[in-house]
Amino acid sequence: MTGLAAGYDAELRRHNELLRRAAGVRPDDHVLDIGCGTGQTTRQAARAATAGSALGVDVSAPAITRARELARADGLHNVTFEQGDVQVHPFPPECFDLAISRFGTMFFADPVAAFGAVGRALRPAGRLVMVVWQAAERNEWAVAIRRALDAEGPVAGAAAGPDPFTLADPSTVREILHAAGFSGVAFDDVREPVYYGADVNAALAWVRGFTRTAEVLQRLEPAAAARVEERLRRALAERLRDDGVWFTSRAWIVSARRPG
Template sequence: MENTANAAQVDYWNALAGQTWARFQAQLDRQIDPLGREAIRVLAPRAGERILDIGCGCGQTTMELAALTGAAGYVKGADISAPMLEIAKARPVPPGAVAPVFEQADAQVASFGDGAFDAAFSRFGVMFFADPVAAFANIRKALRAGGRLAFVCWRPFAENVWMRAPQEAAAPFMPESPPSDPTAPGPFAFADAGRLRGILGDAGFRDIGIEKFDCLIGGGDLEQSLELSLRVGPLGGALREHPELVSKVSDAVKAALAGYMTPQGVLMPAASWIVRAQA
């Protein structure tokens, strides 16, 4: 990772955060699967296409794209996290698909080949760039003329109950956090649709569409959902800095999650943008 413009994010996703996502890969894949599937539906991959999966993480979507592009297709998954790429490379290749290529790379600056891809895709992997205009311009450069871009990203934290409810339950036990920059690299960097549209336009994309997509996500039992809430998202990040508080917040968070228990497990509202554009 010598060629990177996002050193802080490289450190973050190769240390405890990346290791945590790798450890909980199966549960996290299940949790955000419906959101990724909607973005794939909007991308509409075709047999024989060449597709770049940006921020591919543990590779679930990369393999799904490989299955859709088939024996004549080519899919590359790019991510900065070595622990997550290890999971991705170990996944079985879908029948009839060509094994994807996985590369540890910073998509803001990596060279993927001029016009080498028919489409680019991401499931929550594009919100972490230090310079998002430069990053999307680099991604556009990798697309042929008329190539397609589709991705899913989070709407505001306040609308994402699956992250907000656990954090609100834990708040009385946690130190007060200073206000954060809403445009800084992080899960909610693209919460403002107007800002996101401007970034894509400045990067050279056209025919930009940004649509709301709401659904219930989760599916784990109460204990699984509790452990995940304490490990990932804003609350997980805060508890990594204050591990001594985990035992103090656990009962309150568990009670909050119990309110969303269904016969299919804990299911909570998630709010995202499904974004499409053309090079």
């Protein structure tokens, strides 16, 4: 989990800064971080909310354990973490001023229920600010990985995994958020690269850990799996710069409010 957390935080370093600025956490804010992972964005919010607090929630028990360890190491006393499914988590009503998420809201089985729970946890006029991916075809990393995997045909294509692009369509997101009780839904186009590692070997190790990549490699015969890895290696090598392997990407910063 330690390496995974470091890799994920490094991958999204550019998006992290944009979320921080868009959220604009104030000193007295009480912040809810949705799908917080190991808590980088939660700790960041806690540092800004010097007279407030930050709560991070994630379904992964190992991630929450690591988040607590990192918060203790940072000496933060206004941050807490809870394991839970946002769709059914017993949030106190009207407790938070701001809900944030860095790519943590795309995997809800019932997004209206999940965002409805978030909305009820926000105070009147409370804000939601989240980063989500735009469509797969707009994300170079997604296209390159899909091509490498799908070249082996239906066995590779049959592998499933969580879909990170469920909130890519603005009309769908507006419909979900309006149904969940939010208003003033707005989108800012984000065009920032993602970082996959210092060199090709590090980047390949990172991509192997993706759910769909791992599923495909497990399903394929050894020779076919080796071909997939070689295609991935070539794709990563093509994007190697002096400061590591980078892919272009497109995302949305979505903002909305609970009516006041």
